[in-house]
Amino acid sequence: MSTTAAPPSQEGGFTRRDFLRRLGYAAAVTVAAGGLGLWRHDAQGPVVQSPKKVLSGLGDFSLPNFRGEAGKMAIAEGLDRAQTVGRGLEALGGMGAFIQAGDSVLIKVNAAFATPPALGATTHPELLAAVAKLCFQAGASQVLVTDNPINDPLTCFRISGLEAAAKQVGAQLILPRPALFQPVSLPTGRLLQQWPTLAGVFTGVSKVILLSPVKDHQRAGASMTLKNIYGFLGGRRNIFHQDINGIITELALLLKPTLCILDGTVAMVTNGPTGGSLSDLKETGAMVIATDPVAADAVGVEILGRRLDDIPYIRMAAAAGAGLADYERLKPVVIPAK
Amino acid sequence: MRIVTVRRISQGFFFLLLLWLAVVATVGTSWWQLRGWPINWLLELAPLTAVATLLATGTLYGSLLWALVAIILTAFLGRFFCGFVCPVGAMNQCLGWLSRRGHDPLERVAANRFAGAQALKYYFLFFLLLLAFMGTVQTGLIDPLPLIYRSINLAILPLVDARLNGPRFYVSVWLLGLIFLTVAALNLLRPRFFxxxxxxxxxxxxxxxxxxxxRLGKQEAGKCGDCRLCEEFCEGACRPSAAIITGECVLCLNCLDRCPAGRITFANRPSAAGEQGLPDLSRRGLILAGTGLLMAPLWQRGGLSGDNRDPLLLRPPGALEEDRFLARCIRCGQCMRVCPANIIQPALLEAGIQGLWSPVINYRLGRSGCQPTCIACGQVCPTAAIRPLSVPEKLGVADFADQGPVRIGTAFIDRGRCLPWAMERPCLVCQEVCPVSPKAIFPRLAFEVIRDGGDLEAWMFGREIEMEAPLPTRVNLASGDYFVGIMAQPELGLRRILRHHDDRLVVEGPPAPSGMPAERVTLDIVVKLDRPHVDPTRCIGCGMCERECPVAGQRAIRVFNENESRAQAGRLLL
Structure with a gap:
């Protein structure tokens, strides 16, 4: 501190008050820097991963009265998708049995590749339009359509005709973007730990419908309903091909859909899951509608002309409690073509 | 004692302290090695590192709290650090003085005239702080403490301490040396140019x-002539003869010492001749500095911390994932100095321009791979860009058994260059030096007919063989790795060659009973090869294999950053 009273300077008119003001400034710097420093002090050092909110799954959207052996299944035969899906649903009590007024419905399509609908590598746009329309008719307040495809998302939705189909019936397309991904650690999962998933699209959603084509798949045996859930994964998910049956089994536990619609109108029987030629396709004329994704895929295996032994994940998913591999126990209603 | 003498002693002390702390930053148990010496203390005292990492991470790590001392003292007393502590300042001051010996006072005064361009450093500061605010700490590139630590650690000490610590190599260190020399040489243009x-x-x-x-200032105005002696040695070029620029005064106190009339004081009132806080900062300069807000997002466009990362970019064990790493690393070179294996190297562009001089591992240089029980780099890192691992955490034992060892990357075998894979030569050095237990590199046995060694006609008499044609002499057939047999008839078995002379071989087996005639046979000469394979679930990327691989140029086994612990992006295995 100054020992003599500061003489007012001729030029500056400096007074003791000015000095005190500057002292106040220095004291403020001391308090601010000291406070901030001590408050933000980190003696331990950073942790390995920045903690993020981790989900335990994407949700259970199944209807309680359609679980297990009470599940419902219809198989409608024919080649007109709008017709077969409508008749199949009718046999299960109509779309109104699954979708009620005010429901916000998320439709997960398979839009994996940027190929035209005729090549059968993606969910058929006519099917999407028909199902979304039925949802709206049942009173759905909104219908969302999404997938995290393998090729560029927007191109996939465009070329596959799914974007136009959604637009045509008033459904809203959600393209994957970083903000929509959140890590999931499946409690019983060995593979799905801290893995980014497209969880953001489920905000406000009350019902989930999986719309999947029936396709050949070299590594997995077949790509149908359960493999379609793979499209909710983000990150460098292809490391999971080291254990494809394991990951599909966990996917069956990651999400329980309200309804599964497996489109076997035309099946991709060779060169899957990309196809690329009309000669890879075969008219199989079946539309499977089921509440149980495992049972739906068990039918899909037959549509492809394969055996359950060829596709281990179906029995593994059933053993994990995701559904029934023995679909006959659901007493499927078979509706022959008119 | 004169105050400037005190200042010189202080400067000398801190300069020697810096050198000493750099010298002791080596792993060992001698008193002149890392034994609790506070080797980062000067780095921590200079507050720019604390401020930048606080902006970038929201936290202030460990001993960076020392910055508070410098901040608070400066807020009360001014730039004592520049005048009394900073080793770069001391060096510059000394060189500026040396280079102007014999100049006349007017020349000196001219060299110390305030220049508007002194505002430049404020623009640099704003630019760097904005970068830090956007998550990338780049202060260390030009902050004098990291700069001098880096220069001494990587450019100067390796030239002089080879006898104590062995020869040390640093990639592109010529550039660091050049920059250091430039900082020194700029004193020829102006004293304390930097x-x-x-x-x-x-x-x-x-x-x-x-x-x-x-602050410093004149006690009374209007009484000075134009002697300007106060500016003859003014280190800050802060204009003490007129309206002093307080923010530019480095407290060299030469003005106070030189004024023949004793008119200059360090007091609690402003200069009687008027004063100014800072040089005039132009709007144009501040706008240019504002581009710091843009640089970090632009760098992120390159995707170098994600999908587009360089697969050869290996960071020291414990390094945070790339974005968080660059929010802390100040490129001080302490990890590079301390690494006993000398494998931590300053990056040029491996990590992008934003990773200039950040630590990367290079297993071609240095003395060994990353030694499993060494944790020196993380322990000396002043900002925890490399976390301070414990040995159990690095090894993944005891409390850390669940998470497994810290992995730097994964070794991949280049089968086109590997001796047993491509050149029918036994080797297996990589498996031998693999320090993991059980080893991450394992052999698979193969027998191959050597070149020109197939379908050879011979006479066989028990264990002695006489060939029809001379045998290949490129390899030592009696080394124990070579056998004779018939590959098409494996059931006959292979017999190890014990001796070889010209066209004669002796192989394992019983001698022929006497009187038995020699047998005419067709033989293959076969080499036994242990071919290395990497078990990626065990490999920690320590690089012992790459370091020791006898294929000296492009090694036949190399570590890439797949599966490194720090980044989910590079995950290889389930």
Missing amino acids: CRYLCPLGAFFGLLASLSPW
């Missing part, structure tokens, strides 16, 4: 000092 025009730390202190209660 301090006046470039130093962002000085600018930070200048901001704090511009309002400090105690």
Whole structure:
């Protein structure tokens, strides 16, 4: 501190008050820097991963009265998708049995590749339009359509005709973007730990419908309903091909859909899951509608002309409690073509 | 004692302290090695590192709290750090003085005239702080403490301490040396050129000092002639003869010492001749500095911390994932100095321009791979860009058994270059030096007919063989790795060659009973090869294999950053 009273300077008119003001400034710097420093002090050092909110799954959207052996299944035969899906649903009590007024419905399509609908590598746009329309008719307040495809998302939705189909019936397309991904650690999962998933699209959603084509798949045996859930994964998910049956089994536990619609109108029987030629396709004329994704895929295996032994994940998913591999126990209603 | 003598002693002390702390930053148990010496203390005291990492991470790590001492003292007293502590300032001051010996006073006064360009360092400061705010800490490139630590650690000490610590190599260190020499040589243009025009730390202190209660100034105005002796040795070029620029004053106190009339004081009132806090900062300069807000997002466009990362970019064990790493690393070179294997190297562009001089591992240089029980780099890192691992955590034992060892990357075998894979030569050095237990590199046995060694006609008499044609002499057939047999009839078995002379071989087996005639046979000469394979679930990327691989150029086994612990992006295995 100054020992003599500061003489007012001729030029500056400096007074003791000015000095005190500057002292106040220095004291403020001391308090601010000291406070901030001590408050933000980190003696331990950073942790390995920045903690993020981790989900335990994407949700259970199944209807309680359609679980297990009470599940419902219809198989409608024919080649007109709008017709077969409508008749199949009718046999299960109509779309109104699954979708009620005010429901916000998320439709997960398979839009994996940027190929035209005729090549059968993606969910058929006519099917999407028909199902979304039925949802709206049942009173759905909104219908969302999404997938995290393998090729560029927007191109996939465009070329596959799914974007136009959604637009045509008033459904809203959600393209994957970083903000929509959140890590999931499946409690019983060995593979799905801290893995980014497209969880953001489920905000406000009350019902989930999986719309999947029936396709050949070299590594997995077949790509149908359960493999379609793979499209909710983000990150460098292809490391999971080291254990494809394991990951599909966990996917069956990651999400329980309200309804599964497996489109076997035309099946991709060779060169899957990309196809690329009309000669890879075969008219199989079946539309499977089921509440149980495992049972739906068990039918899909037959549509492809394969055996359950060829596709281990179906029995593994059933053993994990995701559904029934023995679909006959659901007493499927078979509706022959008119 | 004169105050400037005190200052010189202080400067000398801190300069020697810096050198000493650099010298002791080596792993060992001698008193002149790392034994609790506070080797980062000067780095921690200079507050720019603390401020930048606080902006970038929201936290202030460990001993960076020392920065508070410098900040608070500066807020009260001005830039004491520049005048009394900073080793770069001391070096510059000394060189500026040496290079002007014999100049006449007017020349000196001219060299110390205030220049508007001194505002440049404030723009640098704002630019760097905005970068830090956007998550990338780049202060260390020009902050004088990291700069001198880096220069001494990587460029100077390796030239002089080879006898103590062995020869040390640093990639592209010529550039660091050149920059250091440039900083020194700039003193020829102006005394303390770096301090006046470039130093962002000085600018930070200048901001704090511009309002400090105690400052230098004239006691009375209007009485001076034009002797300007106060500016003859003015280190800050802060204009003490007229309206002093308080933020530019580095407290060299030469003015106070030189004024023949004793009119200059360090007091709690402003200069009677008027004063100014900071140099005039132009809007244009501040706008240019504002581009710091843009640079980090632009760098992120390159995707170098994600999908587009360089697969050869290996960071020291414990390094945070790339974005968080660059929010802390100040490129001080402490990890590179301390690494006993000398494998931590300053990056040029491996990590992008934003990773210039950050630590990367290079297993071609140095003395060994990353030694499993060494944790020196993380322990010396002043900002925890490399986390301070414990040995159990690095090894993944005891409390850390669940998470497994810290992996730097994964070794991949280049089968086109590997001796047993491509050149029918036994080797297996990589498996031998693999320090993991059980080993991450394992052999698979193969037998191959050597070149020109197939379908050879021979006479066989028990264990002695006489060939029809001379045998290949490129390899030592009696080395124990070579056998004779018939590959098409494996059931007959292979017999190890014990001796070889010209066209005669002796192989394992019983001698022929006497009287038995020699047998005419067709033989293959076969080499036994242990071919290395990497078990990626065990490999920790320590690089012992790459380091020791006898294929000396492009090694036949190399570590890439797949599966490194720090990044989910590079995950290889389920």
